[in-house]
Structures are given as structure tokens and as C-alpha cells.
Amino acid sequence: MTATSPPVNRRRLGSLAWPLGFTLAVILIFIFYRYWLPDSVDQVQKFVADWFPPAVINQCVIWVIMAIGLNVVVGYAGLLDLGYVAFWAIGTYVGAWLMSGWFFQVHWHIGGPPTLNKAPGIHISFWLVVIFAGAFCALWGVLIGAPTLRLRSDYLAIVTLGFGEIIPQVFANGDSEHLGFALTNGQQSIVPIDGIGTGVFSQLKGVNPQLGVFDLPYRFLVFCLVAAFCVFVSLRLRRGRLGRAWLAIREDELAASMMGVSLVRAKLSSYAVGAFFGGMGGVCYAVAVGGASPNFSFNNSITILMMVVLGGMGNVWGVIIGALIVSWVNLAGLSQFGDWYNNQFNTNIDFPSYNFLIFGIILVLMMLFRREGLLPESRTRLIMREPARTELETLGADIEAAEEEDEVILEEETEDELVGTETTGRSDGGNA
Amino acid sequence: MTATETEPEVPAPTPTGNDALRADDIVIAFGGLIAVNGVTFNVPEGGIVSLIGPNGAGKTTFFNVLTGLYRPTSGNVYLGGREVTGKAPHRIAKMGLARTFQNIRLFNLMTAEENVMVAMHSHLRSGIASTVFSMPWQRREEHRAHDASRDLLEFVGIGKVRNEYARNLSYGDQRRLEVARALALQPKVLLLDEPTAGMNPQESAQFVDFVHRVRDEKQVSVLLIEHDMSVVMRVSERITVLDRGERIAEGGPDDIRANERVVEAYLGKTGTREGRRDK
Numbered sequence: 001m002t003a004t005s006p007p008v009n010r011r012r013l014g015s016l017a018w019p020l021g022f023t024l025a026v027i028l029i030f031i032f033y034r035y036w037l038p039d040s041v042d043q044v045q046k047f048v049a050d051w052f053p054p055a056v057i058n059q060c061v062i063w064v065i066m067a068i069g070l071n072v073v074v075g076y077a078g079l080l081d082l083g084y085v086a087f088w089a090i091g092t093y094v095g096a097w098l099m100s101g102w103f104f105q106v107h108w109h110i111g112g113p114p115t116l117n118k119a120p121g122i123h124i125s126f127w128l129v130v131i132f133a134g135a136f137c138a139l140w141g142v143l144i145g146a147p148t149l150r151l152r153s154d155y156l157a158i159v160t161l162g163f164g165e166i167i168p169q170v171f172a173n174g175d176s177e178h179l180g181f182a183l184t185n186g187q188q189s190i191v192p193i194d195g196i197g198t199g200v201f202s203q204l205k206g207v208n209p210q211l212g213v214f215d216l217p218y219r220f221l222v223f224c225l226v227a228a229f230c231v232f233v234s235l236r237l238r239r240g241r242l243g244r245a246w247l248a249i250r251e252d253e254l255a256a257s258m259m260g261v262s263l264v265r266a267k268l269s270s271y272a273v274g275a276f277f278g279g280m281g282g283v284c285y286a287v288a289v290g291g292a293s294p295n296f297s298f299n300n301s302i303t304i305l306m307m308v309v310l311g312g313m314g315n316v317w318g319v320i321i322g323a324l325i326v327s328w329v330n331l332a333g334l335s336q337f338g339d340w341y342n343n344q345f346n347t348n349i350d351f352p353s354y355n356f357l358i359f360g361i362i363l364v365l366m367m368l369f370r371r372e373g374l375l376p377e378s379r380t381r382l383i384m385r386e387p388a389r390t391e392l393e394t395l396g397a398d399i400e401a402a403e404e405e406d407e408v409i410l411e412e413e414t415e416d417e418l419v420g421t422e423t424t425g426r427s428d429g430g431n432a
Numbered sequence: 433m434t435a436t437e438t439e440p441e442v443p444a445p446t447p448t449g450n451d452a453l454r455a456d457d458i459v460i461a462f463g464g465l466i467a468v469n470g471v472t473f474n475v476p477e478g479g480i481v482s483l484i485g486p487n488g489a490g491k492t493t494f495f496n497v498l499t500g501l502y503r504p505t506s507g508n509v510y511l512g513g514r515e516v517t518g519k520a521p522h523r524i525a526k527m528g529l530a531r532t533f534q535n536i537r538l539f540n541l542m543t544a545e546e547n548v549m550v551a552m553h554s555h556l557r558s559g560i561a562s563t564v565f566s567m568p569w570q571r572r573e574e575h576r577a578h579d580a581s582r583d584l585l586e587f588v589g590i591g592k593v594r595n596e597y598a599r600n601l602s603y604g605d606q607r608r609l610e611v612a613r614a615l616a617l618q619p620k621v622l623l624l625d626e627p628t629a630g631m632n633p634q635e636s637a638q639f640v641d642f643v644h645r646v647r648d649e650k651q652v653s654v655l656l657i658e659h660d661m662s663v664v665m666r667v668s669e670r671i672t673v674l675d676r677g678e679r680i681a682e683g684g685p686d687d688i689r690a691n692e693r694v695v696e697a698y699l700g701k702t703g704t705r706e707g708r709r710d711k
Contacts, residue, residue, distance in 0.1 A: 240563035251539035260554030
């Protein structure tokens with residue numbers, strides 16, 4: 001026990017760096033927007049309002065939640081899901097149904113805003129709705145997954161793509177004209193959505209009992225809390241029995257099943273966990289934009305997938321960074337850069353309309369030069385950078401003998417060895 | 433060589449109560465091609481049995497029926513007295529049938545220890561909630577699993593590399609890791625599919641002792657598919673020979689060595705049969 005303690009402690013410390021950094025960044029951003037920005041000079045205010053508006057920052061956090069959710073499915077279990085937007089849509093509409101006056105026929109109030117005590121509709125506290133929507137989406141994940149997850153890679157991708165198309169369509173056509181009763185508002189939005197109750201925190205100075213449309217920095221904190229929950233759950237699951245099974249499935253499905261892993265159950269649970277996060281993110285989205293409209297499309301699924309791939313599949317922190325970059329570029333960065341460029345060079349190019357072109361180019365460049373993503377799992381980096389040892393040995397090179405010699409000569413300079421293997425890999429690739 | 437010719441010569445093994453693994457009259461047909469034709473076969477508890485035969489004899493197909501990858505066209509498989517025919521592979525694995533693969537199939541990007549722990553999956557209980565909340569009993573279970581996997585890796589002799597990724601292990605160590613991973617299932621029967629492929633004679637010789645040690649210390653029955661005759665003859669208590677989907681002989685190493693049909697069908701591959709064809 002004592003012999004194994006030190007490395008464990010070191011690992012604990014190392015693994016705390018990212019969570020602490022995440023928390024610190026959230027607090028700093030909050031302080032910046034809440035306390036510092038309102039008192040700062042006009043130029044700063046203008047710059048921030050142009051490039052980093054608080055509403056955009058909040059939406060970026062929601063994209064982060066989505067990306068973390070998809071990472072469980074794509075990054076951990078290696079299942080290609082092209083219809084993740086389905087869970088986003090379900091979550092958003094669950095949020096809208098349970099936190100608005102949409103179902104005016106009933107008066108259900110559970111911890112909703114006290115000001116709406118007499119109002120018709122279902123008004124349930126945001127905190128309950130977030131959990132409920134997650135569970136509801138997880139249930140749908142299981143329902144959708146049960147028949148489809150028996151399929152393998154490409155077929156699975158196609159079927160998920162189908163569900164990703166169907167579900168937003170259901171919401172788009174869920175009005176009284178098509179359904180006979182108004183499940184949704186058709187192409188229009190369900191508005192308005194209740195604020196976020198702050199409970200005991202409303203005692204603090206400056207905190208409203210209900211976080212409304214203008215309490216953006218506080219909402220930012222709430223969304224970050226949801227994101228943190230998703231990160232926490234991801235990391236915990238990843239290290240446990242289920243996480244190992246997911247990884248094993250990603251590595252070798254057949255071998256995993258021969259080792260007693262029930263493929264369907266393991267895949268379903270990854271799908272359900274991913275859907276849970278998607279549902280939570282969906283509710284946050286409904287609150288953030290203040291309504292639920294059926295403008296979900298395949299593009300959203302692809303964008304989330306891109307965040308995961310760009311950030312580094314399987315590594316939560318990488319995925320967060322990927323999501324922040326992509327969503328910021330999408331929501332603010334590109335249009336601001338376009339304005340700046342057009343002003344500077346007196347042109348009239350509509351930059352935001354080229355976003356997928358730009359992301360396409362970035363993806364191609366990534367695949368050429370950094371296939372493993374910006375911040376990959378250490379294990380993924382391995383496979384992308386070095387050929388496997390047995391693979392090299394079958395080439396006829398007597399690596400083992402060479403390594404032993406190297407060890408004698410270089411002793412601790414393992415780095416050199418690494419470079420050596422890498423070049424071998426490259427030349428191999430060149431020959432092939 | 434038809435079935436009628438075979439049967440009087442090789443009587444079906446008498447069913448005993450303590451067969452660890454038993455296959456009754458297995459037939460596997462792929463369309464019109466009969467890969468395995470009415471093979472009856474058993475592995476006695478605590479025994480080391482080899483399945484040999486020339487290439488294309490149906491050994492691996494037969495193996496795949498035992499592990500649940502194929503459903504036999506007819507016939508039944510019993511594991512420790514319980515029928516497992518047509519059950520899903522992960523269920524059969526959980527019931528006590530573990531295997532290694534002819535061409536190593538480790539989880540390459542997982543450490544040696546993680547590889548072993550994956551195989552403990554079906555014996556661990558913790559679900560999503562207990563893992564997320566890190567319940568005390570979940571932590572204890574994880575701890576036990578860690579210790580058990582460490583012990584298994586020590587047992588197969590690769591304790592030092594437990595935190596290495598499987599893909600970085602040497603070929604021999606990967607073979608050992610496969611055995612450790614299979615043992616983590618706490619199997620009744622261990623199926624080894626050409627375990628000495630790619631080993632040098634010295635390693636193969638060590639392997640014979642290793643199989644005996646596994647059998648004795650882990651109380652498993654062992655079924656081998658093997659091409660290396662020196663290994664087969666030294667390790668096996670009983671040998672079953674398949675040729676073109678049929679069981680042509682069964683017996684101890686000496687019987688098999690002396691069996692004319694085996695020599696003809698199998699060892700004759702390099703001599704007798706080729707010679708006859710030339711005539």
C-alpha cells in the first residue's frame with residue numbers, strides 16, 4: 001500500500017490541474033463580466049460587446065455541454081452519432097414545456113417563480129427541469145438506441161442521422177394543425193421561458209430571486225455549473241468499470257464481447273449518458289435564448305461532432321477547448337473578423353456564410369498535421385503518432401535488439417528513442 | 433473419408449458428469465459448405481486437451497461455435513453441464529469460457545492492467561450511479577479489481593509492465609497478457625488459439641510448463657489449438673484430430689503419434705500425401 005501511494009498522489013495532483021483551471025477560468029470570466037466590465041472605459045466595453053458579448057459566451061458554454069455529451073458516445077465508446085441534435089431538441093422542448101405557460105390548460109407549479117404563482121401553464125424550477133430533461137433524454141436515448149446500436153459503425157451513423165432529422169421535424173410539425181392539439185408552436189417559438197430560481201442565493205447582494213434575460217453573468221455561472229456536472233460525471237464514469245468497457249469496445253468490439261462485455265448494454269449506457277447531457281444542455285439553451293423553436297438541423301450535429309474531433313476525441317478538456325473555439329468563431333469571431341476585414345480592405349465579403357468552408361479547411365489541415373486533435377488523450381496520441389511495436393517488428397527490423405542497445409548507450413535519453421520510432425513510422429508511411 | 437467410416441474407429445467420448453466443456457454432434461454449414469460435420473468432443477475437468485488438424489480442418493470454426501460467435505447448424509454445447517448453444521458470446525464468457533486469439537487481439541490503447549480489468553467487467557457490479565457518486569463499495573470493488581489484475585499480471589510474469597499500453601509490449605508479453613486477460617474472467621475452461629504462434633523453440637518449451645502451471649494454480653481446464661507438434665505432444669493429456677470437418681482420431685499423444693490416419697491426414701501433409709498425389 002505504502003509503495004503504491006506516491007504515484008497515485010502524484011496522479012491525483014496532476015489530474016486536479018485541469019478542474020482547478022476550469023473553475024478559476026469560470027470565476028475570472030464571471031468577475032470580469034459582472035464587476036469589472038460595467039465600470040470600465042467605453043472602448044473596452046465596446047470591444048467586449050463586439051467580440052465577446054456575454055450572450056455569446058453563455059451560448060458557447062451550452063455548446064460545451066453538448067460537446068461533452070457527444071464525447072461520451074463518440075470519444076469514449078467510439079460510436080459515430082450523427083444525430084446528436086435530437087437530444088438537444090428534446091431537451092429544449094422539455095424545458096419549454098415545463099417552464100412556460102404553453103400548456104395553459106393546467107396549473108402545475110413546483111418551485112417555479114413565485115411571481116407566476118397564479119399563471120396558467122407548467123412552471124417548475126429550472127433545477128428540477130434540468131435533471132428531468134436529462135433523464136427524459138436518456139430514456140429516449142435508450143429507446144432510439146435499443147434497435148439501432150446493434151448495427152455497426154457506418155449503419156449506425158446513418159440511422160442516427162435519420163433520428164437527428166426526424167425529431168426536429170416532429171417539433172416543427174407538432175402544432176395543432178398537424179397533431180390535433182398543440183404539442184409545439186410549429187415553426188414559431190414557445191415563449192417566454194421562466195427564469196432560473198436562485199433560492200437561498202437571492203439573499204446575496206445583487207442576485208435576483210429569478211435570473212432573467214439580463215442576468216447574463218449569473219446565468220453564465222449556472223450554465224458552467226451544469227457543464228461542470230457533465231465533466232465530473234464523464235471523468236468519473238471514464239475511470240470506472242463502464243468507462244473501461246467503452247474503451248474496450250472502441251478498441252475491439254469482438255474481443256470485448258469475448259471478454260464478457262455486453263456490447264448492447266455498454267453501448268446503450270454510453271448513448272444514455274450522452275443523451276442525458278444533451279437534455280441538460282437543451283434546457284440551458286431554452287433558458288439562454290428564452291424560447292424553443294424548431295431550428296435544429298443536421299448542421300448542429302456536425303458542428304458538435306467537429307468540436308469533439310477538433311478538440312481531441314476522448315479527452316473532456318480537449319473537447320471543451322474545441323467547443324469553445326468552434327462556437328465562438330461561429331457565433332461572434334467570424335462575423336467580427338469579417339467586419340474588421342471589410343472595413344480594413346474596403347471589401348464586402350460575407351464571412352459568416354463561409355463558416356463551413358473555413359471549418360472544412362481547418363479539418364483537412366488538422367487531419368494532415370494533427371490528426372489526434374488539439375488536446376487528445378495521451379493514448380490516442382500514441383496511435384496517431386507511432387506505429388505499434390509488433391507492427392514494426394513484422395517489418396523485419398529487430399527493434400527489440402536495437403532498443404536494448406540504445407538503452408545501454410543512451411541510458412535515460414528515451415526521447416531520442418521516441419523520435420527514432422517516429423521517423424521509422426513516417427518513412428513506412430511514405431513507402432506505402 | 434465419410435462419417436460411416438470414421439465412427440467405428442473413434443468412439444464418442446462417454447459422457448461423464450464432470451466434463452468442463454462438451455460439444456455434442458456439432459454441424460456447421462456455411463451455405464452448402466460443411467465446415468464441421470458431426471463432431472462430438474469433450475474437455476474433462478482439469479484436463480489439457482488439444483485440437484489439431486491441417487489447415488482448413490475446421491478447428492477455428494469449431495472454436496467459434498464453442499465461444500458463441502457462430503450458432504451451430506445442429507448440435508449442442510454444454511459448459512459445466514449447462515447448455516450454452518447459441519447464447520451470446522458475452523454470456524458464455526461470463527459463464528466461464530475464456531479464450532485467447534490466434535492473431536493477438538488486445539485492447540491496444542489500454543494498459544496491461546486495464547486490459548485485464550476489462551475482462552473482470554461481468555464479475556463487477558458497479559453501475560452508472562455508484563460510479564458517479566463513488567460509493568464506498570464501488571471503491572472497494574475497484575480496489576479489489578486492481579489488486580486482482582496485478583496478481584494475474586504477476587502470475588503470467590509481466591507484472592513490471594502493468595502500466596504500459598498493450599501495443600507497446602513485446603510479442604511474447606502480449607501473448608502472456610492475453611492469457612492474463614482470459615484468466616480474469618475466472619473461467620472454467622480456457623481456450624488457447626495457437627498460443628505459440630510466433631514463439632521461438634525456447635519460448636515454446638517454457639510455454640508447456642506455463643500451461644501446466646495455469647491449469648494447476650487456476651483450476652481451469654485447457655483446450656488448445658496448436659500447430660507446433662512438439663508443444664502439442666508435450667502439453668496434451670488428450671489430443672483430438674480434425675480433418676476436413678470430421679474427427680478422425682482421439683487419444684493420448686502416443687496413440688496419435690502412432691495413428692496411421694493422422695499421419696496420413698496431418699503429418700503426411702509434408703510427406704506421405706504429397707508423395708501419393710505425385711504418383
